[in-house]
Each structure stands twice: as C-alpha cells, then as structure tokens.
Amino acid sequence: MSKGHRIMPDGFRETLQFYLIDCKTALGKAIDIFIIILNLCVCAILVIETYPVSEATRQLLWKMEVIIVLFFIIEYAARLYGAKSRLKQLVDIYSIIDLIAILPTLSLLILPLFGITLNFDFVKLIRVFRMFRIFRFLRFTADPDFFFGSLTLQVLKVVRVFLTIFMIFFISSGLFFYVESGINADVRTFGDAFYFTVVSLTTVGFGDITPMSEGGRWVTVLMILSGIILIPWQVSRIVKEWVHMASKKEIIFPGCGLRYHDKDASHCKSCGHLIYQEYTGD
Numbered sequence: 380m381s382k383g384h385r386i387m388p389d390g391f392r393e394t395l396q397f398y399l400i401d402c403k404t405a406l407g408k409a410i411d412i413f414i415i416i417l418n419l420c421v422c423a424i425l426v427i428e429t430y431p432v433s434e435a436t437r438q439l440l441w442k443m444e445v446i447i448v449l450f451f452i453i454e455y456a457a458r459l460y461g462a463k464s465r466l467k468q469l470v471d472i473y474s475i476i477d478l479i480a481i482l483p484t485l486s487l488l489i490l491p492l493f494g495i496t497l498n499f500d501f502v503k504l505i506r507v508f509r510m511f512r513i514f515r516f517l518r519f520t521a522d523p524d525f526f527f528g529s530l531t532l533q534v535l536k537v538v539r540v541f542l543t544i545f546m547i548f549f550i551s552s553g554l555f556f557y558v559e560s561g562i563n564a565d566v567r568t569f570g571d572a573f574y575f576t577v578v579s580l581t582t583v584g585f586g587d588i589t590p591m592s593e594g595g596r597w598v599t600v601l602m603i604l605s606g607i608i609l610i611p612w613q614v615s616r617i618v619k620e621w622v623h624m625a626s627k628k629e630i631i632f633p634g635c636g637l638r639y640h641d642k643d644a645s646h647c648k649s650c651g652h653l654i655y656q657e658y659t660g661d
Contacts, residue, residue: 396461399454411519414454418515421447421480422549425509429556429569448484455481473518480512503557510553513546536620540613547609551602552576558594565589580606 398407424440424447432440455477462468483505490497520539556572565588566572575588579602590596 392461395457396463399458399461415516415519417447417450418512421512425512425553426569429560429572444484445488448481451477451481452485473521476511476514476517479508480515483509507554507557510550510557513549516542516546533620533623537617540617540620544610544613547605548573548576548580551580551598551605554598555590555595555602558592558598559590563588563591563595576602579603580610582606 398404398410400407421444424444428437428440455474458474458477459465459468468474487497487502487505520535520542552569552573552575555575556566556569559566559572566575571588578585578588579599582603590599
C-alpha cells in the first residue's frame, strides 16, 4: 500500500513511524523537506571545506555538520524505535546508509574523549566515508510518492537515473580529491576533482590533470569503467523510458488503476473500458 494511503495509527510508536515515512500530510511533508535540506547542507559542507576558507569559517562548518549529524542520529533512532521489526530495520540498506552518514562525525567527536589520538590517515579515511552520505537521497526516490506524489512513476524512474549518474560523479570526485589532494598540485579543490571526473567519465581525457598517486590511478580506473559501463546503461534507461512514454497516452477510468495505454488501443487492458479514438476518415 502506498504510504500516502495509510490509515492513521493510534499508538506513539506507530504514529512516529507513520510520519517518518509519510509524505501526504502537512507534518509528513515538513519532515521530508527538512531531511532533504539537511542532506543538501551536509553535502554542501563537504564541498565547501575543500576550498581555502578561513579558520573561523572552517569551525562554523564543523559546528553545522555536528548539528546536522545530531538530527541524523535522532532520525535513525526514531526509525529504529518505530519499526515493526527492529532487526529488519537494522540490516535495511537505507539504515546502513544512515549509519554511514552518522559514524564518521560521531567517531571524530567520541574517540578523543577516550584519549584516542586521531592520526592523519584515519581522519582522511573518515573524510572519504563522509562522501557516501549522498546515498541518503536514494531513500526518497525509492518511494512512488516522492516529491509528494506529484511525479508520475515514469518520471520518477527518470529522476532516479539522473540521481544515480550524479552520485557516480559526486562520489568519484570526492574519492579522487581525497587521494590526490596534497600530492597533486592540479587538484586543490573539489571543483578540480569534479572537472577531472567529468573528463574521465566521458572518456574525453584532456590530460591537463593526471593522477599522481597509486590510489588516484585506481580511482581513475574505476571512473573510466563506470563511464563505459554504468553511465551508458543508465542513459539507455532514460531513452527507453522516454520512447515508452511517447507511445502511450494517459487515461484513467473509474475503478481502474492502469494509467497509461497504447495510443492505438481501443479498450483498456485492465478493465476492458472502451477508449475513445479520434480518426480523420482518410
């Protein structure tokens, strides 16, 4: 059943779970919008901190990240508490993504309290894991009521494909930046890494930026492989969806759930209702 058509729950636990997955009511929409904004902010922080900013700005970005992660912790705990099966919730792919979004910042906050010294390599590894927070956007596009049910299922599929391509670019850029920054003089910011990623994934290869480290070479190999395999595959899905939509027309009959029909169809495949067809008589 679509989450927009759920029956309103009675208990606190059920109510909490309902509004965390609801996007039809005013409160459900507000929660979704708030979480989307937090996701955008945390990704923006990851990008901004790669640029030369003042120490005061860097401290402000860190405080903002801590506050955002606190909200992520509250959301994670609320989803776990409200879930019907908490074990199933723990191993759910989206819960694992949420945990990845929380642990990097949480470890930087907690480990020093126990006298554990964080060396440069560990902090760099933590920063790499922070790039995977972008996967949190998958939670919203996984539901047919994404964007509050205003998108058709076909358009939603296209949105998912574009989001997947963007995530490939974003994560590849982040990985390349963190393995090459400090080693490669041509990779000073996320923008430099993103430029290199676009050039590599589109297999243009201008050669003005080249990987200097072993890790950078491996990331580049993965970029090229994803450019050859994943992106054409995703683009073909978009084209296929557009071609499919061009051959359909939208008609919804009372009591019938079938939304799209062949343009030359005379009857609905689901309920058999007669479809009005215009013709010129030629």
